[in-house]
Amino acid sequence: MRIVLSGVETHNKGAELMLYAILQEIERKFPDAEVFINKSAILQGRGYVVTPLRLHLTSLQFLKRFCIKSKIRGVLRLLHLPIDTFEDYPRVEHVDYLIDGSGFAFSDQWKPTRHTVSYWYNFLKYYHTRKTKIIFLPTCWLN
Numbered sequence: 001m002r003i004v005l006s007g008v009e010t011h012n013k014g015a016e017l018m019l020y021a022i023l024q025e026i027e028r029k030f031p032d033a034e035v036f037i038n039k040s041a042i043l044q045g046r047g048y049v050v051t052p053l054r055l056h057l058t059s060l061q062f063l064k065r066f067c068i069k070s071k072i073r074g075v076l077r078l079l080h081l082p083i084d085t086f087e088d089y090p091r092v093e094h095v096d097y098l099i100d101g102s103g104f105a106f107s108d109q110w111k112p113t114r115h116t117v118s119y120w121y122n123f124l125k126y127y128h129t130r131k132t133k134i135i136f137l138p139t140c141w142l143n
Contacts, residue, residue, distance in 0.1 A: 001030045001032065001033040001034070001096050001097075002033070002034045002036070002092070002094060002095045002096050002097075003026060003030070003033050003034070003035050003036070003095065003096060003097045003098075003099060004035075004036045004037075004092050004095050004097070004098045004099070004127070004132075005019070005022060005035060005036065005037045005041075005099050005100075005101065006038070006098065006099070006100045006101070006102070006123070007100040007101045007102025007103075008022065008037065008041055008101040008102070009041040009042070010041065010042050010043070010044060010048065010049070011043075015101075018101045018137070019041075019049070019101065020049075022099060022101055022137070023035070023049070023051045023053060026053060027051065027052060027053060031052070031053075032054075033053055033054070034053070034054045034056060035051075035053050035054065035055050035056065036056045036057075036058050036092045036095070037055065037056070037057055037058070038057070038058055038059075039057040039058060039059040042057060045057075058092060091126055093130075094130075095127060095130070095132045096132065096133065097132065097133050097134075097135060098124075098127045098132050098133070098134045098135070099135045099137065100134070100135065100136050100137065101137045103136065103137055103138045
C-alpha cells in the first residue's frame with residue numbers, strides 16, 4: 001500500500017496533530033504501508049515524526065527547485081505563460097491513496113487565486129489519471 005499525504009505539516013500544532021491522527025489511522029488499517037510526504041512539510045527531518053510506518057520524504061528535482069527559488073514561475077505568470085512544468089509538488093508513481101489533510105485551506109476565508117486553483121487542478125489531475133483514490137479530510141470550524 002502506497003499513500004501520499006498532502007496538506008499536512010509540522011509548522012503549527014493543529015497541522016501536526018492532524019498529521020499524527022492520519023498516521024495513526026493508517027497504522028491501524030495498513031500497518032505495512034509506505035507513506036510519502038513532501039520534505040518541506042517536515043523541516044525538522046524524518047526523525048521528528050515517530051511512526052512504525054515506512055515514511056519517505058519526497059523532494060523536487062534540482063531543476064524544479066532552482067526554478068522555484070529563482071522566481072521563474074512568477075515571471076511566466078506575469079507573461080501569462082504556462083507554469084505547469086514548474087509546479088512545486090513531487091510526484092510519486094504507483095500510489096493507492098492520496099490523502100489531503102488541509103481541509104481549512106479550501107474554506108471561503110482564503111479566497112483562492114487563479115494560480116492556486118490551477119495548481120490544485122494539476123496536482124489532483126496527475127493522481128486522478130493514475131486511478132489513485134483521493135480523500136479530502138474536512139476541518140471542523142466552530143464559532
